[in-house]
Amino acid sequence: MNKYDLIVIGGGPAGMAAALSAKKAGINDLLIVERDSVLGGILNQCIHNGFGLHTFKEELTGPEYAERYSDMVKQEEIPYELNTMVLSLEQTEDGLKAVTVISPKRGVQTLYAKAVILAMGCRERPRGALNIPGFRPQGVYTAGTAQKLVNLEGAKIGKQVVILGSGDIGLIMARRMTLEGAKVTAVAELMPYSSGLKRNIVQCLDDFGIPLLLSHTVVDIKGREKLEGVYIAKVDEKLRPIEGTEEYYPCDTLLLSCGLIPENELSLGAGIEIDPRTNGAFVDESLETNISGVFACGNVLHVHDLVDFVSEESSRAGASAAEYILSGDRQKGRVIDVNAGNGVRYTVPCRIDLNKTSELTHIRFRVTGVFKNTAIVVKSGDKELLRKRTQILVPSEMVDLLLKKEKLSEIDQSIDVYIEEVQK
Amino acid sequence: MIKELTCICCPMGCSLSAQIENGEVVSVTGNTCIRGENYAKSEVTAPVRTVTTTVISESGRPIPVKTKEPVAKEKIFEAVEQIKKTKVSLPVKMGDVVISNVADTGIDIVATRSVER
Numbered sequence: 001m002n003k004y005d006l007i008v009i010g011g012g013p014a015g016m017a018a019a020l021s022a023k024k025a026g027i028n029d030l031l032i033v034e035r036d037s038v039l040g041g042i043l044n045q046c047i048h049n050g051f052g053l054h055t056f057k058e059e060l061t062g063p064e065y066a067e068r069y070s071d072m073v074k075q076e077e078i079p080y081e082l083n084t085m086v087l088s089l090e091q092t093e094d095g096l097k098a099v100t101v102i103s104p105k106r107g108v109q110t111l112y113a114k115a116v117i118l119a120m121g122c123r124e125r126p127r128g129a130l131n132i133p134g135f136r137p138q139g140v141y142t143a144g145t146a147q148k149l150v151n152l153e154g155a156k157i158g159k160q161v162v163i164l165g166s167g168d169i170g171l172i173m174a175r176r177m178t179l180e181g182a183k184v185t186a187v188a189e190l191m192p193y194s195s196g197l198k199r200n201i202v203q204c205l206d207d208f209g210i211p212l213l214l215s216h217t218v219v220d221i222k223g224r225e226k227l228e229g230v231y232i233a234k235v236d237e238k239l240r241p242i243e244g245t246e247e248y249y250p251c252d253t254l255l256l257s258c259g260l261i262p263e264n265e266l267s268l269g270a271g272i273e274i275d276p277r278t279n280g281a282f283v284d285e286s287l288e289t290n291i292s293g294v295f296a297c298g299n300v301l302h303v304h305d306l307v308d309f310v311s312e313e314s315s316r317a318g319a320s321a322a323e324y325i326l327s328g329d330r331q332k333g334r335v336i337d338v339n340a341g342n343g344v345r346y347t348v349p350c351r352i353d354l355n356k357t358s359e360l361t362h363i364r365f366r367v368t369g370v371f372k373n374t375a376i377v378v379k380s381g382d383k384e385l386l387r388k389r390t391q392i393l394v395p396s397e398m399v400d401l402l403l404k405k406e407k408l409s410e411i412d413q414s415i416d417v418y419i420e421e422v423q424k
Numbered sequence: 425m426i427k428e429l430t431c432i433c434c435p436m437g438c439s440l441s442a443q444i445e446n447g448e449v450v451s452v453t454g455n456t457c458i459r460g461e462n463y464a465k466s467e468v469t470a471p472v473r474t475v476t477t478t479v480i481s482e483s484g485r486p487i488p489v490k491t492k493e494p495v496a497k498e499k500i501f502e503a504v505e506q507i508k509k510t511k512v513s514l515p516v517k518m519g520d521v522v523i524s525n526v527a528d529t530g531i532d533i534v535a536t537r538s539v540e541r
Binding site: 047049053061063066067151152153154176179197198207397 | 430431432433436437473474476477480484485486488490500501504518536537538
């Protein structure tokens with residue numbers, strides 16, 4: 001009774017979309033395991049709007065987007081178990097996946113599945129990973145922790161706030177804390193550009209007169225028991241603080257919004273190969289990892305800026321897993337690499353099995369810096385598969401390219417994706 | 425006069441240039457879709473925002489809420505103050521009106537999550 005066709009690890013937007021799509025493709029014997037006490041994952045604490053424009057053609061808040069999906073999961077009668085933590089993922093000798101879980105209902109148990117979808121999401125880069133000198137007083141939070149405390153627990157966390165990092169959660173929290181009555185004195189960003197979406201800079205900072213200090217960072221934290229203030233300094237082009245530019249900002253709260261890291265401890269334990277550029281699994285165009293029958297999608301694969309892209313990607317993972325379960329491990333065709341060239345930090349997928357491609361193959365990537373008036377080029381040897389002119393490309397916005405099947409049928413060597421300067 | 429704006433209608437964040445004559449927008453460039461043009465016109469004359477926050481429930485648990493439609497930008501804090509003074513009884517369903525006509529804007533505050541207790 002502990003055997004399933006498919007186990008989906010994680011009941012956030014990725015896990016729910018993957019399960020729904022697998023069910024639609026004919027997989028009825030499936031289970032979603034979620035460690036929180038509700039479905040929806042991080043969306044539950046993202047009470048701001050801006051979700052769903054692609055998926056539902058209307059603008060929703062995070063909880064609304066989550067509830068629409070959890071309603072669908074319930075309507076489709078997809079079984080899910082809450083308060084259930086996956087401890088390990090392993091392969092058995094007969095090709096099954098062993099998923100060991102712990103929960104109040106089951107205790108510690110091992111479940112078996114023909115296929116597994118990894119949808120564990122990501123977590124925030126903590127202070128310890130940022131190397132900020134100074135004491136460790138109360139009052140320093142990652143932005144997402146603060147978001148959870150304020151939005152889900154109703155906690156009051158501070159009155160005078162400095163934010164380090166201009167990731168979207170930091171920007172959203174700048175507005176949130178302002179509406180809660182706090183004074184946000186500055187958002188400091190190490191890079192010369194923001195890592196958040198432009199619309200968030202307008203409606204979360206500009207609307208409330210909160211300054212965004214680009215090429216600045218926190219160099220010291222003051223206060224022994226309770227945070228008293230921080231020193232912010234300008235940095236040079238090598239991101240080193242410039243002596244003499246330090247300024248003191250009194251504050252009782254410092255929020256860190258310095259990047260998200262896919263949560264892949266389970267994947268590593270299972271022997272899944274991780275791409276050091278994304279901290280997510282290396283996958284092919286069907287979102288299958290190096291272990292056949294194990295698929296990855298959403299923020300555990302690579303950090304997204306739009307949940308709509310997570311849902312779309314996860315639907316593909318669900319469909320791929322269904323195909324794997326129904327038709328068995330497919331004959332591998334010729335596998336070609338997808339290489340990230342000039343200006344491209346990584347690509348998902350990093351390889352394409354030419355035997356398996358569907359009508360449209362997605363290639364998603366982020367650029368390494370800000371590019372104006374350039375073209376995105378996809379080439380295989382001398383063959384140009386795609387060329388797309390773009391006005392502006394920024395690292396905070398993921399690019400989604402679609403390659404047609406007939407284009408891929410013409411090639412037999414690796415694909416390069418790169419950014420090319422365009423003569424005006 | 426030309427005013428440079430960043431469209432906030434969707435995550436693309438188009439850079440807009442609005443040509444303004446006598447306080448009215450006569451033309452908009454840089455937008456990808458019609459919403460950008462509408463945004464520029466409204467942003468120059470009467471900027472509006474969707475407000476999202478939480479309202480406290482009788483159990484003490486915060487319930488996420490939003491303005492059903494965008495409200496005038498200068499009404500944001502007034503709306504939030506009124507929401508802070510409100511206590512909501514449970515259960516509440518996503519879409520339920522929690523406050524009607526918030527801050528005299530003619531716009532309702534609705535729950536964005538169903539909460540049983």
